[in-house]
Amino acid sequence: MVTIKDVAREAKVSVATVSRVLNDSGPVSDDTRRLISEVAHRMRYVPHSGARSLITSKTQTLGVLLPDLYGEFFSEVIRGMDNTAQRNGFHLLISRSYADKSGIETAMRAMRGRVDGVVAMSPDIDAESLLNLPSTIPVVLLCSVSRGHEVDSLTIQNCRGAREMVRHLVSLGHTRIAIIKGSAGNYDAAERLRGYRMALREAGIVPDPPLEQSGNFTEAGGYAATIDLLALRERPTAIFAANDSMAIGALSALRESGVQVPEEMAVAGFDDIPLARFMDPPLSSVHVPICELGARAVELLLHGVTHKNDHARRRERVSTELVIRRSTGAEPAERSPPRTFKRETVSV
Amino acid sequence: MVTIKDVAREAKVSVATVSRVLNDSGPVSDDTRRLISEVAHRMRYVPHSGARSLITSKTQTLGVLLPDLYGEFFSEVIRGMDNTAQRNGFHLLISRSYADKSGIETAMRAMRGRVDGVVAMSPDIDAESLLNLPSTIPVVLLCSVSRGHEVDSLTIQNCRGAREMVRHLVSLGHTRIAIIKGSAGNYDAAERLRGYRMALREAGIVPDPPLEQSGNFTEAGGYAATIDLLALRERPTAIFAANDSMAIGALSALRESGVQVPEEMAVAGFDDIPLARFMDPPLSSVHVPICELGARAVELLLHGVTHKNDHARRRERVSTELVIRRSTGAEPAERSPPRTFKRETVSV
DNA sequence: TTGTATGCGTTATCAT
DNA sequence: ATGATAACGCATACAA
Numbered sequence: 001m002v003t004i005k006d007v008a009r010e011a012k013v014s015v016a017t018v019s020r021v022l023n024d025s026g027p028v029s030d031d032t033r034r035l036i037s038e039v040a041h042r043m044r045y046v047p048h049s050g051a052r053s054l055i056t057s058k059t060q061t062l063g064v065l066l067p068d069l070y071g072e073f074f075s076e077v078i079r080g081m082d083n084t085a086q087r088n089g090f091h092l093l094i095s096r097s098y099a100d101k102s103g104i105e106t107a108m109r110a111m112r113g114r115v116d117g118v119v120a121m122s123p124d125i126d127a128e129s130l131l132n133l134p135s136t137i138p139v140v141l142l143c144s145v146s147r148g149h150e151v152d153s154l155t156i157q158n159c160r161g162a163r164e165m166v167r168h169l170v171s172l173g174h175t176r177i178a179i180i181k182g183s184a185g186n187y188d189a190a191e192r193l194r195g196y197r198m199a200l201r202e203a204g205i206v207p208d209p210p211l212e213q214s215g216n217f218t219e220a221g222g223y224a225a226t227i228d229l230l231a232l233r234e235r236p237t238a239i240f241a242a243n244d245s246m247a248i249g250a251l252s253a254l255r256e257s258g259v260q261v262p263e264e265m266a267v268a269g270f271d272d273i274p275l276a277r278f279m280d281p282p283l284s285s286v287h288v289p290i291c292e293l294g295a296r297a298v299e300l301l302l303h304g305v306t307h308k309n310d311h312a313r314r315r316e317r318v319s320t321e322l323v324i325r326r327s328t329g330a331e332p333a334e335r336s337p338p339r340t341f342k343r344e345t346v347s348v
Numbered sequence: 349m350v351t352i353k354d355v356a357r358e359a360k361v362s363v364a365t366v367s368r369v370l371n372d373s374g375p376v377s378d379d380t381r382r383l384i385s386e387v388a389h390r391m392r393y394v395p396h397s398g399a400r401s402l403i404t405s406k407t408q409t410l411g412v413l414l415p416d417l418y419g420e421f422f423s424e425v426i427r428g429m430d431n432t433a434q435r436n437g438f439h440l441l442i443s444r445s446y447a448d449k450s451g452i453e454t455a456m457r458a459m460r461g462r463v464d465g466v467v468a469m470s471p472d473i474d475a476e477s478l479l480n481l482p483s484t485i486p487v488v489l490l491c492s493v494s495r496g497h498e499v500d501s502l503t504i505q506n507c508r509g510a511r512e513m514v515r516h517l518v519s520l521g522h523t524r525i526a527i528i529k530g531s532a533g534n535y536d537a538a539e540r541l542r543g544y545r546m547a548l549r550e551a552g553i554v555p556d557p558p559l560e561q562s563g564n565f566t567e568a569g570g571y572a573a574t575i576d577l578l579a580l581r582e583r584p585t586a587i588f589a590a591n592d593s594m595a596i597g598a599l600s601a602l603r604e605s606g607v608q609v610p611e612e613m614a615v616a617g618f619d620d621i622p623l624a625r626f627m628d629p630p631l632s633s634v635h636v637p638i639c640e641l642g643a644r645a646v647e648l649l650l651h652g653v654t655h656k657n658d659h660a661r662r663r664e665r666v667s668t669e670l671v672i673r674r675s676t677g678a679e680p681a682e683r684s685p686p687r688t689f690k691r692e693t694v695s696v
Numbered sequence: 697t698t699g700t701a702t703g704c705g706t707t708a709t710c711a712t
Numbered sequence: 713a714t715g716a717t718a719a720c721g722c723a724t725a726c727a728a
Contacts, residue, residue, distance in 0.1 A: 001484060003704095003705055003706085004705065004706065004707095005705080013714075013715085014714065014715045014716070015705090015706080015707095015715090015716095016707085016708085016714070016715060016716075016717090017713085017714060017715075019706070019707060019708090020707095020713095020714090023707080025707085025708090026708095026713085026714095027713055027714090028713070028714085029713060029714090032713080032714085046457050046460040046461075047460065047461070047705085047706075048402075048460060048461035048704090048705050048706070049458065049459075049460060049461040049462045049706095050398055050401055050402050050407065050461040050462055050704090050705080050706090051402055051461060051704070051705035051706040051707090051720090052461075052705075052706050052707070053398055053706090053720095054396075054398050054399055054402055054704090054705080054706070054707090054719095054720045054721065054722095055705085055706055055707045055708075055719070055720050056706085056707065056708095056720090057720075059398065061441070061462070068427070069423065070420075070423060070622075071419075071420055071423060071622070071623075072418075072419055072420065072423070074422075074423040074426075075417065075418060075419060075420070075422040075423045078422075078426075078442070079416070079444070082442070082443070082444045083444075086443070086444070091441055091442075091443060091458065091462075092441070092442050092443070093409070093439055093440070093441050093442075094426070094430070094439075094440050094441075094442050095430070095434070095439060095440070096427070096430045096431075096434070109394050110397065110439065111397075112394040112395065112396060112397060113394075113395070113396035113397040113398040113399060113400070113721085114397045114398055114409070114439075114462075136349060219622065219623065219626050223626070248623065248626050249626060251626070251628070252625075252626040252627075252628070252630075255628050274418075274419070274567065275419075275567065275596065275623065277600075278567050278571070278596050278597060278599070278600040279600075279628075280599070280600070280603055280627075280628045282600075351720095351721060351722085352721065352722060352723095353721080353722095361698075361699085362698065362699045362700075363699090363721090363722075363723090364698075364699060364700080364701095364723080364724075365697085365698060365699075367722070367723055367724080368698090368723095368724095371723075373723085373724085374697090374698095374724090375697060375698090376697070376698085377697060377698090380697085380698085395721085395722075396720090396721050396722070398720090398721080398722095399704090399720070399721035399722045399723090400721075400722055400723075401704095401722095402703095402704050402705070402706090402720090402721080402722075402723095403703075403704050403721085403722055403723050403724080404704085404722085404723070405704075461705085461706095
């Protein structure tokens with residue numbers, strides 16, 4: 001591998017001068033500048049980023065710690081992160097932490113010296129291990145509970161979004177509204193459940209335990225939960241799934257069981273992944289700007305990196321938006337609810 | 349930040365000894381070993397990976413260069429890569445290259461010194477820029493044309509998979525079979541188109557140019573292409589989409605147009621993303637082991653990394669499998685085709 | 697068993 | 713305008 005020394009020797013100058021033209025730092029005569037540029041290019045010299053970051057103590061790299069996410073949420077959030085990172089000259093070092101909590105710690109340790117900051121997503125409510133991390137390095141917590149931690153955090157307006165969707169279902173006349181919950185111990189899942197219960201309480205609907213089905217954020221989980229719901233003596237008339245993947249599984253189960261959507265059963269999801277509008281029927285959902293979520297997380301982190309983290313702790317919350325499509329059906333015959341939400345049809 | 353020097357001073361030993369216990373290299377007395385471990389832990393010492401890799405010339409990191417992929421393909425292939433990498437103690441440095449070809453070169457340059465090898469996905473057929481990369485570093489080309497390049501490569505059996513699917517449609521009695529093509533200039537897209545044409549020719553079906561619609565691997569693209577197909581004087585009776593996302597868009601367009609699937613129109617996709625089986629009707633597709641694809645790419649790369657690339661060039665091809673669900677309908681009434689393929693129903 | 701010293705490739709601080 | 717040299721944090725050959 002050709003190093004800066006080789007270039008210096010070939011150009012008959014010192015490494016200092018080579019470094020100066022490469023980084024455009026300090027004065028160099030036009031002649032030597034041209035010469036060195038030419039030699040470096042001819043020798044196909046590429047600076048060794050590792051060595052450079054050792055002395056500058058800047059890696060131009062951000063670490064990303066994610067749980068084992070599936071589907072479009074993962075790709076979208078990474079897209080947002082990478083866009084913003086790349087625009088600011090940063091790279092992304094991605095690590096899917098193991099399920100166990102020690103995994104995230106070892107991952108954090110391994111990132112020492114290779115990243116300037118970390119975006120960590122640790123949705124397990126009881127994963128307090130993050131607290132022990134040497135926060136000498138800027139950290140942004142994403143979609144995670146962060147009580148007490150002195151780090152920036154970014155979350156989704158889960159509770160409010162869920163509450164609005166359930167409220168909408170109530171406004172359509174539904175009183176038996178089921179929920180397919182997210183993974184146990186998951187922060188987003190807990191918040192969405194909270195919004196669901198809040199809306200029911202506000203509507204004066206007494207909660208029915210069997211209507212709260214367990215799920216795990218996967219299509220298969222939504223499918224299974226729906227089968228269970230259909231087996232109930234008193235079926236619900238609406239299903240609110242805590243994310244779109246489960247809602248899609250629910251649609252599949254209902255179709256197989258010959259239950260008409262939305263006539264016999266209204267279905268709503270959460271996230272509004274790009275696929276939602278292409279479902280049959282198109283899926284009503286709570287829109288989450290996933291890409292922007294990733295982008296904003298990196299923005300926050302970059303701020304912490306450039307300002308050496310000497311700012312007041314930030315807690316931001318990205319807002320959601322109700323997107324009503326056909327899977328929740330029309331308003332009840334007797335009355336027209338106010339339409340403050342976005343109504344959308346497929347258009348490409 | 350606490351360094352190895354700090355630990356050494358605190359433990360009243362030399363840095364060499366500290367290094368020895370940390371890496372378990374060389375002989376150390378049990379007493380000093382215990383002492384140093386205790387001190388290092390107490391001081392929350394974490395080795396600086398950057399400095400370490402400078403001297404060992406090993407970064408324990410693999411670079412991943414991807415185009416701007418969407419949806420489940422991206423997340424699945426990353427999952428496979430990260431699983432295998434992590435199992436071997438490696439990290440993933442991910443970069444989405446810009447569309448332009450110079451982007452991939454700058455990305456490669458930026459990775460110098462921070463990775464031990466690179467998995468590059470450069471599906472643009474005319475992106476010969478990869479050829480110019482300083483291949484002093486091991487490279488595995490993924491889903492890319494690689495004629496002439498002296499690097500390992502891993503591709504999908506696109507042609508064979510497409511051919512089998514179209515052959516299946518032919519066996520069902522279809523003669524007017526449309527294709528929604530992938531992105532222009534894309535290697536996978538070109539190969540799948542080749543398989544499509546091959547199957548038609550083998551069946552003695554004369555190709556009809558309007559039946560070859562352009563697409564871009566997105567749901568919206570599949571939707572638009574299908575609208576165009578439905579406007580044809582002579583409609584096709586089957587649509588083969590070059591990937592599942594487009595097939596999903598096609599299903600959506602057909603549904604809106606009131607065209608029954610599979611009765612009036614058979615639909616098939618490619619990739620068999622996890623969602624495919626939850627479509628309405630469940631989508632027939634050509635199964636691609638996406639996760640394994642990523643895993644295998646990393647395996648090949650790790651081989652190159654540990655063996656310093658001194659092996660004969662490898663070109664591997666992961667095989668596909670026909671997965672027939674309801675979207676392609678039943679066999680024609682007059683005759684029963686041999687069922688050599690996998691038939692599957694939703695089971696969770 | 698332990699310590700000293702060198703070097704990895706680069707930038708930064710002095711000189712000149 | 714240019715060069716010599718000290719760091720950066722660590723691993724390792726060699727000495728003790």
